[in-house]
Amino acid sequence: MMRAIPFTRLDTSAVGRWWWTVDRWTLGAVATLMGIGALLTLAASPAVAQRIGAPSFHFVYRHAVFIPLAAGIVWLVSLQTHRTVRRLGAIGFLVSMGLMLLTLVVGEEVKGATRWITLPGFSLQPSEFIKPTFAVVTAWMFSESRASANAFPGDWIAVVLYGAVILLLLLQPDIGMSLVVSVVWAIQYFLAGLGLFWVLLLVVGGLFSGVGAYFLFDHVRSRVDRFLDPDSGDSYQIAKALQAFHKGGLIGTGPGEGRVKEVLPDAHTDFIFAVAGEEFGLILCLLMVGLFAFVVLRGFARALRSDSLFVLLATSGLLVQFGLQAIINMASSLRLMPTKGMTLPFISYGGSSMLALSVGMGMVLALTRRQAGEGDLP
């Protein structure tokens, strides 16, 4: 490790300072996850590509382009100061909102939802970028309204922005994304010291929204029904996924030896965890869960040390989003909850998702860099 250190303590360039201040453990965990993602995409995606008639390595090549891009973004963003991160969040949020509005007009409909803007060679999903940037904006608003005695109406702005974001997401419609954004926002509000009465109200409201979604959206109801009673409908995919885990056992069937990727349509995205379980076994799965848990909890620990409420709120929000996505994906594959299409951060194939997560993780790294004073932004 020591020999690998490229910068001496005396190096005071931006990169040099970055190396000595950034959380290298988290950086290592994220890099490992990306490596595992590359490995699993290599394992799972050729079967999917063949099924849709694309060249076998279609997804592999694209993923191979996205990984360095993502790594570059993580690095670039993590170089920034808190103030820049805050600005980046605000600007990114406004741009994303604009693009989401645009989606409603020119968006491409895929599987019943309008989420994508088609660019040459790449489809952009603006709502992915809403998640990290909105977390930063929310953190800014909450911390600003608590920065001094004179009342800056940050809470109210956060509430209004939240309403706008959810409205746009439901128009697409994108229930999964709405859920993640809502949970992140609610936890941030909770951390910002929301009164216990309001916390209770939020929880109850969340439950009601869940029930409402069940009755309002047919596909939500069908998935919940099938989770509660696998016999009530087609539970083929999840049954196959569970079989895959069992078949894989402790060390897996070996790379490329799995079969589940041939029958599951989203083996390279939503069900990649099952592919990991089948081909690489329990050991790799536990390593992946451990890495996700490590990134989240270590990030929390770093946030605790900060004297800045903004840093605490923003870091927590970004990490909750990251962790929640991982949990939903893995729990779906393990039949711990109704299946919900959600990418596994840095593992699943998917350009927009990966780039957005890189932005978020870059911000986490930037915010958790050790700083002299570690005080709040003036």
Place this chain on the structure above:
Amino acid sequence: MSIVLFRRCERFLYPGADVLATRLPWGRHNDTRQRALDMGRTRLLVVGGVFLLVFVVIVGRLVEITAFASEESGREARRAPKTMVPMGRADITDRNGIVLATSLPTVNLYADPRVVLDPEEAARKTVTALPDLNFGDVLEKLSSDKSFVYLKRYLTPNQQYEINRRGIVGLSFEQGERRVYPHGPLMAHVIGAVDTDNHGIAGLEKTFNDRLTVHPDRSLSLSLDVRLQHIVRDELLRSVGEFRAMGGTGVIADVHTGELLAMVSLPDFDPNGSQNASDAQFNRATLGLYEMGSTFKLFTATAALDGGSARLESRYDATNMVKFSHFTIRDYHPQNRWLSVSEIMIHSSNIGAARMALEAGTKTMREYLDRLGLLRPLPLEIPETGTPIVPNPWREINTVTVSYGHGLAVTPVHMATAISTLVNGGIHRPATLIRRAPEMAESGERVLKPETSRHLRRLMRQVVEEGTGTKADVPGYFVGGKTGTAEKSRGGGYARKALLSSFVAAFPMDDPRYAVIVIIDEPEGNKSTFGYATGGWTAAPAVGRVVARMAPVLGIAPVHTDWTEQPVHSAIVRMVASGAKE
């Protein structure tokens, strides 16, 4: 890892720095921010705890599934999806629940020619997938300007796959169901058929169309017994082939309930195949109206005995043939003497029957034929039923001819009903094709004295014991019956060579349970019958074979009788094995 995770990096403070910190602009006089920060930290610990818990649950579940949940994952994989497609039409079963007609899900292939991009290419692909289709026909259909044309009905899953695999634009599948008759021609006439829209168009499918579609989950249970149906058809096929007849029909009825246990009409057809109207679809058993011939003498005797004009020992002059208006009545087996009622039956004397009928009188004859249901339309559940052709006006000469079975045409099922009434103690019950539980049997209508029924049983048994029907006898089963050989009417006269040979029977005569009717249409005599094609030589052996095969199936034990040297059971076994050639 845990060390790294939980190590609190205490900020290094130079001596006095803690004091210094209070002087920093952002740390001073700002309790609001500090309180918010403290609360945020506390609550973040809670959130972190929740996340840790969830990750632990996921790890637990992973271990569980990988190591222990083999039972669950295995069960879920094994469990077939519950995709029992509800069918729109109920099954039809025999009396023992054997499926006679059922519905299976299928798909029909249709096209929307307006959407088809290149009719020629589409037609070529379609024909390679379904080689039994004709390229020209398909092309013509796909080139039409309609919006909907059927290309093929009832595709197998494999054919559907082949079509899907070729991805022909404009072709689609329609979910449908297909009526299937697993027993093929065995019950064809009874069950009938449905059209391409599964709408009953013949037989029970037509009669019970509403019942079958309103309660698609409740199968319709018939009175028929597949086993008996098979026996009758088998023996009838044999006889029809043996005597090179143009057809035949056979009926088994339960004499106490009126249920028909078997009803066969030959030639028949396979209802699963394409249905082209032909002679084979004609149901001789219910729609065929025949002058039955000598079997009607039983009804003449019934009218005379029950009406009181004759007793068993009454004798009639049969010494010479009788001229009646321009008819000359002669006997087939002339005895040229006075005959008792028994002897008239045993020798099947037309002269005796005519004299018996004249003595009983036209009114009594008509009365009893009507009581036995022989002058009324056949009351059966299928639409294909015949109405008897009754002489009109009915003069005395008609009474004479009807006494030996000419000039009045009825269906074979009419005969089965009438014979049942004769032997069951005199209770008339309409025939039925629907299963009746014993306690649900119709009470019926008493039309004869029990004593008359007893006499008739004795007469019928005598015919088999010592008369024209000896070839129907089966040792131990007391078969009784009457032969009939009618000349078929052809264009106003009667054709000597075109016979309708029949045998009506019931058994066991000491306590009759089943009536068996076999009619062979235009048999030809052969060497084994010394050229005879009469009922006694053609139909009677068939009845005997049917009885010998059906009795063990129904669990009726033979009764040992003294007048045969051989043990009864071995005689039956030999009979069945050798096909009762005698």
